[in-house]
Amino acid sequence: xxxxxxxxxxxxxxxxxxxxxxxxxxxxLSNGLRVKGMLAEPKIxxxxxxxxxxxxxxxxxxxxxxxxxAQFASEGFIVFAPYYRGNQGGEGNEDFAGEDREDAYAxxxxxxxxxxxxxxxxxxxxxxxxxxxxTGLQFPEAASIVTWGGVSDMFLTYEERKDLRKMLKRVIGxxxxxxxxxxxxxxxxxxxxxxxxxxxxxxxxxxxxxxVEHAYRLERRLKMLNKPVEGWYFTDFTHYFPPVTNxxxxxxxxxxxxxxxxx
Numbered sequence: 001x002x003x004x005x006x007x008x009x010x011x012x013x014x015x016x017x018x019x020x021x022x023x024x025x026x027x028x029l030s031n032g033l034r035v036k037g038m039l040a041e042p043k044i045x046x047x048x049x050x051x052x053x054x055x056x057x058x059x060x061x062x063x064x065x066x067x068x069x070a071q072f073a074s075e076g077f078i079v080f081a082p083y084y085r086g087n088q089g090g091e092g093n094e095d096f097a098g099e100d101r102e103d104a105y106a107x108x109x110x111x112x113x114x115x116x117x118x119x120x121x122x123x124x125x126x127x128x129x130x131x132x133x134x135t136g137l138q139f140p141e142a143a144s145i146v147t148w149g150g151v152s153d154m155f156l157t158y159e160e161r162k163d164l165r166k167m168l169k170r171v172i173g174x175x176x177x178x179x180x181x182x183x184x185x186x187x188x189x190x191x192x193x194x195x196x197x198x199x200x201x202x203x204x205x206x207x208x209x210x211x212v213e214h215a216y217r218l219e220r221r222l223k224m225l226n227k228p229v230e231g232w233y234f235t236d237f238t239h240y241f242p243p244v245t246n247x248x249x250x251x252x253x254x255x256x257x258x259x260x261x262x263x
Contacts, residue, residue: 004029005102006109014038018070025088026080030106031099033091037082037107038064040073049119049143049258050111051077052135054104056126056149058094058167059087071247075254078117082107095171097130097154097186104135108142119143121257122197124150126210126239133188133195133218140196144260146253148202149210149239152218154186160211192221198228198260200253204237230256 010027024039042048051072056062064081073079082103085092094100111120121144124132129150136145151157155176158168169175176183184190199222203215215231222229232249234241241249 002029002031002106005031005106006113008110008113009034014066016040016070017067018074020044021070021073023066023070026110027090028106028110030082030085030092030103033085033103035082035085035092035103035106036088036090037080037110038066038069040066040069040079040081042073042076042078045116047116047118048076048078049121049261050114050117051079051257052104052108052111052120052122052132053079053081054122054124054128054131054135055081055084056124056128056151058096058127058171062126063087071250072123072254075250076258077121077254078111078114080107080111093171096127096168097134098172098182101131101134104131105138108135108139119261121146121260123148123253127151129210129214129218130154130186130188133192133199136197136199137188137191137194140194142197144200144257145195145197146200146202146257147215147218148249148253149204149207150201150214150218151210152187152214153189154183155180156211156214156217158183161209189217189221192218192227193225195222195225195227199230200256201229201231202249202253203231203233204239204241205233205235206237207239209239
């Protein structure tokens with residue numbers, strides 16, 4: 001790993017939707033590339049846990065939303081959300097949990113370097129689920145991992161999402177039938193024996209974007225390995241949750257994260 005990974009190059013203030021949270025756009029280094037992301041900090045200075053927010057989607061689909069980042073910061077975290085390479089003026093190109101996982105690793109190091117950051121938690125939404133698990137494998141000292149509507153199996157994503165196949169073939173370089181090793185390398189299910197953190201899985205049972213089977217496969221594998229895992233399943237919801245429920249789950253998962261820290 002490049003020794004300069006996570007080094008901050010530029011910082012620009014960004015208008016915050018929350019009066020209690022400060023937002024900044026950060027340019028940082030990831031294996032020599034200048035990558036951008038958003039930092040959210042409570043305005044009241046102090047010591048806070050770090051929260052690495054790993055977005056879903058690709059390019060302009062699933063972009064980091066300032067209000068979402070501020071929402072987690074208001075729960076008492078210093079939050080950093082990488083945009084991933086090639087987005088919002090950053091260098092390079094995303095490849096869906098291939099080389100762009102390095103942007104998540106460098107973002108973890110960036111958070112770790114910030115003053116006032118204590119334990120660091122890793123959160124992944126949608127495609128960010130695989131990124132979160134991979135980052136947890138890379139940094140065993142991380143306090144906890146949460147996947148919300150998270151992908152866990154890239155073979156299953158290709159099988160289920162016919163609308164994404166063209167994109168997946170383009171960024172990964174082919175189909176699972178032709179290049180199974182490329183999809184396996186993006187599927188953390190095969191490495192979970194090395195995972196050390198407690199995992200919380202949140203998923204809507206009616207999710208059509210990332211089927212609940214991703215959550216079930218992740219939970220089954222972790223339980224088989226006797227790893228600490230908890231599943232919160234919501235029978236009435238899809239990939240997106242109603243605002244009131246969403247806010248409650250944010251509060252609940254924030255409490256869960258903080259309860260996992262060995263003080």
